[in-house]
Amino acid sequence: MVKQISLFLENKEGRLARVCRILGDAGVNIRALSIADTSNFGVLRLIVNQPDTAYQILKQNGFVADITEVIAVEVPDQPGGLAGTLEILEKKSINVEYMYAFLGTTSQDALVILRVENIAGAVEALEAANVKVLQGEEVYSL
């Protein structure tokens, strides 16, 4: 599985920049990110090359952060590619909590990060349908 760092951010100027600076100074490279926001706050989710280091460094800097397991899957980079992948999960009644796209790619395929409650079930369903699910190390070193 892939470790995702999530953290709480207030909707205030400079907060996102500060997180990125802290991680940059620690030599942590951001591979993918998404922000979910409300009018008051946001939740920043990150895939980085060194998740454990990033978590420690953020905690030391006083952020509330968490490590969550997510799934990274290859999606054909063509119309309907993502739809096909999501339909596999839908058939198994697995709800996607949220998802976002990855910056880099492994081949000609696109990469997406999926957050589901039932990780094992999702991976099983995806692999049975011949969808490539990436391991953490594969993703961190991209």
Add this chain to the structure above:
Amino acid sequence: MIWNQHYECMPREQLKDLQLERLRKTLERVYHNVPFYRQKLQEAGFEPGDLQSLDDLQKLPFTAKQDLRDNYPFGMFAVPMSEIVRVHASSGTTGKPTVVGYTRSDINTWAELMARTLTCGGTTKNSVIQVAYGYGLFTGGLGVHYGAERIGASVIPISGGNTQRQIMLMEDFGTTVLACTPSYAIYLAEAMEEMGVDKKRLKLQYGVFGAEPWSERMRQEIEKRLNIKAIDIYGLSEVIGPGVASECQEQKGLHIFEDHFLPEVIDPVTEKPLPFGEKGELVFTSLTKEGIPIIRYRTRDITTLKAEVCPCGRTHVRMEKIMGRTDDMLIIRGVNVFPSQIESVLLEIGDTEPHYLLVVDRKGSLDELEVQVEVSQAMFSDKVKGLETLEKMIHHRIESLLGISAKVKLVEPHSIPRSEGKAKRVIDKRSL
């Protein structure tokens, strides 16, 4: 165990007669010996001889902390300094401290009341009691010390601080009763866990904790982490120090030692006495104090009194755990709001030490309350829905508790300013 069966279990009617007799003597004493009270009583048109029943208490003037400051240092003393054997002083966060003086008889009374308090808290002559309250001008250390000696317990007068040494002696001397502030008890538990102390080797059974307000949740945490029974004790130097009230083993309210102190609960705004069960400001009149007797002293502590008979056998009324301070009280849309009430909501949500700030503003003619809450690790979720649910839950619970709607805003950890000692809980932007 009850230290003084005769007085602590005295039938109410008999107790009232005793209180009236003692109140009369106190009024005589302050009228003749304290110019401040003579003037106050004359202004109120009340001579000591006018006292007919305890109901007349509400005709007497109040005493505020400022009155003690104005008469600094010894102006409120009712005896010449030759009769004073000890002074204590409360830390003045602003300006001069408030000073209190004890005669030999006062010290004797205090030891008696602390013997009652510690007996309430499970102390016997076989106990080994570690007194980790500060010794010195603060009343905590010496107050507990004299009471424990009166009982005949073995006293370790270690005073506050030096946590590693506290823990070493606790293990080596077989301490059975710990006396300190509740926050220090938590700190000790944390330090023990960090040091890898095997708590099963400790002989601790009881803790007597006071000198600061603490929640029921904090009690549960202390009891669990130190594996003891935690007893709440109450007092303030202006009244005598610790030994004004104490929980018994029932842990359902603190018995006020009514043969020495006459309690009232008043509305802090109208100053009218409130019936039992209603929440208001606690007021004390001393009945036996010689050095510095006080009439209707406003503690600024918020609580309720309850008259129901306690299963322990003591007849003295009980007060609830302190719910807040009148200094902190906000009136929002006509509703009295205490930061401690907001804190209780946050404690229920599962935080042991919530950091929050109440910001009150007035938009047009309407007061608005914003509750800023620092997100803790326990509250956080990578899903926005989880955090929004949390906001709604806090909002809903505040509304059902206070009857007013507050805007809840989650903020980053450490974003609410901390100050040494007391945390700032309120920003009132209204210009009234």
